[in-house]
Amino acid sequence: MSQTDRVDAPARRARTEKGNPGMGRLTHLQRLEAESIQIFREAVAESERPVMLYSVGKDSSVLLHLAMKAFYPSRPPFPLLHVDTTWKFRAMYEFRDKIVADLGVDLLVHQNPECVERGINPFDHGSATHTDMWKTEGLKQALDKHGFDLAFGGARRDEEKSRAKERVFSIRSAQHRWDPKAQRPELWRLYNASKAPGQSVRVFPLSNWTELDVWQYIYREQIPIVPLYFAAQRPVVERDGALIMVDDDRMPLAPGEVPEQRSVRFRTLGCYPLTGAVESNAATLPEIIQEMLLTTSSERQGRVIDHDSSGSMEKKKQEGYF
């Protein structure tokens, strides 16, 4: 059994128990799910060419699961877009292709052609240039190329302080910039998705979810996630205090540097040379949640990109980083 198919939640409960809250109010996960579905439907009804950004991570898995529910029995009326850097973990590509085949959804993959040509990579060009060119520029290229006027993303308000004020429907200029002063007030369940010429909309159905909500929902709904989230013996080297997995032979090793097998897992997934692993023995969903509740470093800490200054995510957002 592959880890993708891992079944470590209790046997799926009877439909009536799970789907029908019976008398009384809804649980927090039911309310969050219903809100996300409402957002999906509203966005699709008010746009001409929607797309869902799919990064293969756990939040994308939840987002895709909610999209499948929102339009059931129809399929989601939009394609998935993976803005690829060619430097993701191999396990992420395998997982992506399997999910797309299993669910029968359309997937578009975009790789910034300039990066392909120049061979942009984090070792020779640095993490900032690598991320900016593959991801930020790549995303803009893909949106412009296909003429998408609305893009779903999996960002959450609890991830970072500057995101606490992000709208569910976030307006971007023709240059894909985020202007904190031009964001629209959002009242009740009413979202203003209309655009002036050239503007586009980013929509975040998971805005009100926390990391714990996401894990509990994955557990409750048995949503498949990339096996890298579960602890296993993996070859890693230690660099600047981070454990980097040697995922393929493109990774240059320093003289005398020898990968060692350690039991590690990843709390967040990105380009493998830029994603730090944590030492862990958590091999099931409950163990992951347990570990998360008992440790005290936040999720984004594993991302090398956030470390420079506390205002950095905000700057990236203004420049169009998702």
Add this chain to the structure above:
Amino acid sequence: MAHATNDLVAADIEGYLRAHENKSMLRFITCGSVDDGKSTLIGRLLYDSKLVFSDHLAALENDSKKVGTQGDGLDFALLVDGLAAEREQGITIDVAYRFFSTERRKFIVADTPGHEQYTRNMVTGASTADLAVILIDARRGVLTQTRRHSYLVSLLGIRNVVLAVNKLDLVDYSQDVFDAIEADYREFAAQIGLTDIVAIPMSALRGDNITELSPNIPWYTGPTLVGHLETVEIADDLHAGPFRLPVQWVNRPNLDFRGFSGQIVGGSVRPGDRVRVLPSGQESTVERIVTADGDLDEAIAGQSITLTLTDEIDVSRGDIIATAGDPPGIADQFECHLVWMSEEPMLPGRPYLLKIGSRTASVTIAQPKYKVNVNTLERTAARTLELNEIGVANINLDRQIPFDPYTANRDTGGFILVDRFTRATVAAGLLHFALRRADNVHWQAVEVDKTARARQKGQRPALLWFTGLSGAGKSTIANLVEKRLHDQGFHTYLLDGDNVRHGLNKDLGFTDADRVENIRRVAEVAKLMVDAGTIVLASFISPFRAERQMARELLGAGEFIEIFVDTPLSVAESRDRKGLYAKARRGDLVNFTGIDSPYEAPENAEIVLDASGSVSAETAAETVVDYLRGTGILTPPEAS
């Protein structure tokens, strides 16, 4: 409590997960002035519920030393003050949403600033809140801001209020101070209909009565703040109310399935229930409640579902499916509260888009009946509403919509207004009731109609709308066009500033609001003349797209012909026959289009005339007449 959580997590994670799957959720808003300690309170809630991670904590310690206001202590406010610009100013300037949870509940906190100019943000935060925490600085008691926040809480329909009397440590934990503030507040709150109030003495900075009862306040026997938040029962009218489902999306995966997807915003529904679709009024019966987790026997307010009906009736996005026995009303004219949220003031008569539920309609607003001073609750006369002003006005929609009064249902009675050109959300509104006027003013049925009148004149009626800068040559060209048409035997009339401003509109000036009203009256007069079968020429600067669009929408298809007399400002200014540009440049004339008031050029004018000087006015007039001939305006209509 935190230790107990950790023990359970460590010992029995699956038991913990089962328990937490059944937590409920509470959304609340915190309201307070800049110095009431609101950010400190929220930072404290996050900190005490162990949601501050070690890396954030390190940043907090670092920031506290650098920019904190608490000496060597932790400045919890820094945990929640987000954007860099705000941090420099030391105040929060927008709505931020924070999350924490306890053993019993998940909480979503809308954190809104207390400044007077940010009514917009507080109304936004309050619109989704079940409960409001109103902070008071114990040293200062009930302030103007406290009244303002309470009024907004009451207006938005929040009934549960926590009065958090903060900074009690700074008044020696005095019971007398606390009791006096509580009594003072209750007296005021009762006047605005807030009665469900729990007052709690606390110090957010010291942690008194936040999660644990404080030994410093032994005389207080009520709940802690968190204790109250995790047990308070929210009056749940929505579940008890009549069934309402705004249809968001028609779900048609194949020819055999036709479902209506939406989120239930009132009551509950079961297969077999009789329902009515609004505004059409058609009735049917619920066949299935479809979800990806299987069909349901019952669905309740808050759930997102897909319904199928037993009959094939017409249902589209924007319709409401409601219980047949207690459906919402239908109307196109309402009295409502408006909260203005845009830098651009409200313009009575200008068409805006109104979004309510999943429906969008075009709407115009009458001059407000009054505006409310949110500090004193006094009503004063108003011609318009500016940013952060609240008023009551009548609105007029272009079609009938289903609705409930806001006090009965937030989702079928609350709406937003969207500017048709900038696409910004400019206002929030709360419907009070429908106006009966619409039903009582019936159109006089006439036998001699527009077509008959036009046929008699051997032409089709039309409105030729000349727009452009002052000095562009609009009136010159319009006069030439009218002369040619008249010479050929057509029936025309020219409306321009000279014959309108001196009579019908002599009460209007040149502010934006007056310009809008000027054009509205001209458009209505022109409409009557078109109805009389006339070819009307209107020559007005008419700088705003929205008003020209309004004039267009008053008329029938093909009747409105927008003619853009296109002149660069420099050319128009160099002509300056009336000396107006010179006056405007000197500052003797204000609100002058092109100088200190904008001109919004047409994007899709039927005719664009180059009036830069390279084409003569005679040639331009001929272009217009050729267009009229080409589109059949100069040919009489067939008998209907």
